[in-house]
Amino acid sequence: MEQNSLIDRLLELTLAIQHAAAMADWQEAARLTEERTPLFMELTPEQDATAMEVINRIQAIDSAIAADAKTTQSELQVEYSSAMKKVQAASKYHQAAKF
Amino acid sequence: MSTSAWTQTASAQDAEFKIDGTAATSSSNTVTTALQGVTLNLTAAAIGTPAGTPQTLTVAQNTASASTAINSFVTLYNTLVTTYGQVGNDNSQAASTQGGVLSSNPMLATIQNTLAAIVGSGVKNGNSTISLGALGITLQGQASATQPAGSLVIDPTKLAAALQSNPSGVAALFNSKTGVAAQLTTSLNSYLGTGGLIANSQSAVNTDLKSITTQQTALTAYTAQLTSQYQAQFTALNTLMATMNNNSQYLTQLFGGTDSAGALATGASS
Numbered sequence: 001m002e003q004n005s006l007i008d009r010l011l012e013l014t015l016a017i018q019h020a021a022a023m024a025d026w027q028e029a030a031r032l033t034e035e036r037t038p039l040f041m042e043l044t045p046e047q048d049a050t051a052m053e054v055i056n057r058i059q060a061i062d063s064a065i066a067a068d069a070k071t072t073q074s075e076l077q078v079e080y081s082s083a084m085k086k087v088q089a090a091s092k093y094h095q096a097a098k099f
Numbered sequence: 100m101s102t103s104a105w106t107q108t109a110s111a112q113d114a115e116f117k118i119d120g121t122a123a124t125s126s127s128n129t130v131t132t133a134l135q136g137v138t139l140n141l142t143a144a145a146i147g148t149p150a151g152t153p154q155t156l157t158v159a160q161n162t163a164s165a166s167t168a169i170n171s172f173v174t175l176y177n178t179l180v181t182t183y184g185q186v187g188n189d190n191s192q193a194a195s196t197q198g199g200v201l202s203s204n205p206m207l208a209t210i211q212n213t214l215a216a217i218v219g220s221g222v223k224n225g226n227s228t229i230s231l232g233a234l235g236i237t238l239q240g241q242a243s244a245t246q247p248a249g250s251l252v253i254d255p256t257k258l259a260a261a262l263q264s265n266p267s268g269v270a271a272l273f274n275s276k277t278g279v280a281a282q283l284t285t286s287l288n289s290y291l292g293t294g295g296l297i298a299n300s301q302s303a304v305n306t307d308l309k310s311i312t313t314q315q316t317a318l319t320a321y322t323a324q325l326t327s328q329y330q331a332q333f334t335a336l337n338t339l340m341a342t343m344n345n346n347s348q349y350l351t352q353l354f355g356g357t358d359s360a361g362a363l364a365t366g367a368s369s
Contacts, residue, residue, distance in 0.1 A: 021339075026332055026335035026336050026339060027331060027332075027335040029335065029339050030334075030335040030336070030338040030339040030342070033338070033339050033342040033343060033346075034338065034342055036346075037342055037345070037346060040346055040349055040350065041349075043350075043353060045353055045354065047354070052354065055350065055354065059347065059350060062343050062346065062347060063343075063347070065339070065343065066339075066340055066343045066344070066347075069336050069339050069340050069343075070340065072336060073333065073336045073337075073340075076329060076332055076333065076336075077333075079329075080325075080326075080329040083325055083329075084322070084325075084326075087318060087321070087322045087325070090318055091315070091318060094311050094314060094315045094318065097307070097311050098308060098311055099200065
């Protein structure tokens, strides 16, 4: 793929990942990220200033998404363990009701 | 009398006696036919000296079997009271603070109260009323070391006296249709029968248990769904973060980071 259109495609995918993350559709975000990875391998080291600006923008977006993902993960872990505690409480209530 | 062989000098005769002025005879000295249910042993000691002295015959009730039956009634009732204590509120002296599974069950309270009321009430005997108290059978008010509260206590002396002096009262109290035990049987049958208090209560409990089982199944399914949803999120987040981390490292190598030129870039431009 020609470098300019490769960089356009990389930005396009990055914006799509950003959107999915904003919608909390982490499965879609992960899928797009995996789809995007091989395209990075096609980048050549020599890029003009405009291309480097786009690449820097992609990197900035990525690090924001990664930070968001980390926060989300710890929040979900808290949520999940609280949900499981409630389920266990309900289950104990059921067990007690059977006596 | 000759010394060789003995000879009969007079033939044996039937015993002759009078009972309350009525003459009777018997070929045997053990007389069973003169008075029904009474055996007269006409021994020398029994008829007195000189022979023919009038004797007074006293016939008393045989109270042993009645006493045994009444004792076993009381024992069985007390077993029931002990059972109340095991399944409901402990009413023994060593009562634990924790009640049985039916301690707050209104059904048990109803049965307990109804049966206790029957035991405590009297039974009509002609114009008067006789109760277990008249036989020396009383309710244990406060639990003792051997008897839980609400159980029956027998005073054997009073019971023996009542059996002797008031057989008709005892008969009325334990009449097979209207007596205390008969009332208890009727009451218990109504509780135990189809559509009775216990059956209804059982069916309500079974409905509850079924509903709980359904709820448990639903909860298990919900838990599985919840776990799988969260797991999918965690997996996606881990994949995303790991992939982005790899991409970032690759780009740094290719183009350099904020502070350094990329190794590949340096290599390519030289």
